[in-house]
Amino acid sequence: MASRTPHPVLDNRALNRATLARQLLLSRAEMSARDAVGHLLGLQAQNVKPPYFQLHARLAGFRPAELAGLMESREVVRMVTMRSTIHTHTADDALTLRPLVQPARDREVNYFRKGLAGVDLERLAELARAFVDAEPRTMAELREELLKEWPDADPQSLSVAARCRLPLVQVTPRGVWGRSGQVRLTTVENWLGRPAGEAQPVDEVVLRYLAAFGPASVKDMQIWAGLTRLREAFERLRPGLAVFRDENGVELFDLPDAPRPDADTPAPPRFLPEFDNLLLSHADRTRVVAPEIKGRTWTGNQAHCTLLVDGFLAGLWKRDGNTLTVQLFQETSAARKEEIAAEGELMLGAMGGPESPESTDGTADGTEEPGKVSVRFASIHG
Known part of the structure; x- marks a missing residue:
């Protein structure tokens, strides 16, 4: 019986160059800011400035006004998605990636159950949605509104529950280059004027993740998404993927035709x-x-x-x-x-x-x- 052919090994330099190519960091891409945000599956954005600098490092001729315009036209939004952190997403991804990670956000509420004794979470979501959809509100305003219904609840726990249960976006001018603004929130559906779609199929998101971050292991993607139990999706996709190993023997998956430049390819600062x-x-x-x-x-x-x-x-x-x-x-x-x-x-x-x-x-x-x-x-x- 013939022995099974071992998977090729990619050392750290080979992985580095492949990842830089996917991240548009090996050479600046001739790509629009909107397309780049979509390709990268969002830009981490706890602070206001990083998304602009992320795009400057990746795109030829990028100017802040381009992303600022997308923010103001609501083609991109700032909201909590992966890893329970704020990301800048395209409108389409905001409506479909948040449902994918919603189970993780629901589990997050469990850590605050002690401060939510007697709180009906469905009722909380209903009240919070009506309040922020009437007009964008600060988190302090939302918290005070919820305390009217549950005065004995922990204020921070109420805030966390609202943030986790609802897909809240930070409305402009917050996040717009050259302008300042307090964090005010409304639901993504209200801000974009259309309902959230079905969650993006996990298999599709795996392929998009590999296009932007591959080659990668199952654990790599789980860290990125803040999700668990992704092995089944990778196994379904395995027949159509290229498979490698890193220097430690960890199995890595990739799109067959994705760029994997030579390890000696120059990488600019x-x-x-x-x-x-x-x-x-x-x-x-x-x-x-x-x-x-x-x-x-x-x-x-x-x-x-x-x-x-x-x-x-x-x-x-x-x-x-x-x-x-x-x-x-x-x-x-x-x-x-x-x-x-x-x-x-x-x-x-x-x-x-x-x-x-x-x-x-x-x-x-x-x-x-x-x-x-x-x-x-x-x-x-x-």
């Missing part, structure tokens, strides 16, 4: 914002975080803005007006610093100045006058 999808969508992040820096304090804090050099996490960055400070994890060549500085100057030129969006506290950010930009380097010790 890229400045990524905090909470970038690239660093949050795999169980094993060594395809981006090299073993020699894995585990240090700054690699585990996703609130940092990060720098990729040769495709791997190589430093942190911070913008202060027209100055960009780059903290490298280790020394690099003068030629490499020139490449990093050129990319930094490109980012500052496109994304700096008075048109920056509001900061997380709702105040204006980036009010300095446009002028000469500069990049300075510093070292960092883990």
Whole structure:
């Protein structure tokens, strides 16, 4: 009996280049912002600014006004989906991805049952929907309204239950480049003027995930989606997928015709914002975080803005007006610093100045006058 042919092994550099290609980070794509948001299955967006910077790192000629226009025309929205975190999604995905992850949001409420004693969750959802659909409300306003019905309930638990049970979107001007606004919420159906569709079939979402994040394991996708029990979907799709293994023997799946560039393909420096999808969508992040820096304090804090050099996490960055400070994890060549500085100057030129969006506290950010930009380097010790 012939022995079974072993699956090809992809080392970390091969996985790195494949993932960068899918994430549009190996070279900037000639793609619209709307198409990019759809291809990437959304942009993680706990803070206001990151989606704009994510797209700048990925798209040729991107300007903030393009995404801002999509926000204002309601072609993209900000809402809680995967991993119970805020994402920027296309309108179509907002209406169909949220139903897919709704069971996970329902289970999340169970952690707050103690503060919800005596609360009818169906009644809560009904009251909350009517309140936020009458006009967009702040979470404080919603909480106060629900406390009228259940005065003995825990206020935070009521807020969590409403957020989990309803597909709430943050309405504009929140999230629009160059404008500021308090977080006000309404349902996605009310904001978009059409009902939510059926949940996207999980098999379809698996294929879309592999197109944007593959090659990947079942566990990788479960980390990205915040869902469990996805093995069955992968097994259904197995006959039509390419199968590999990583250096640790973990089985990886991929679309047969998806790009898997040579491991030596040049990868230009890229400045990524905090909470970038690239660093949050795999169980094993060594395809981006090299073993020699894995585990240090700054690699585990996703609130940092990060720098990729040769495709791997190589430093942190911070913008202060027209100055960009780059903290490298280790020394690099003068030629490499020139490449990093050129990319930094490109980012500052496109994304700096008075048109920056509001900061997380709702105040204006980036009010300095446009002028000469500069990049300075510093070292960092883990």
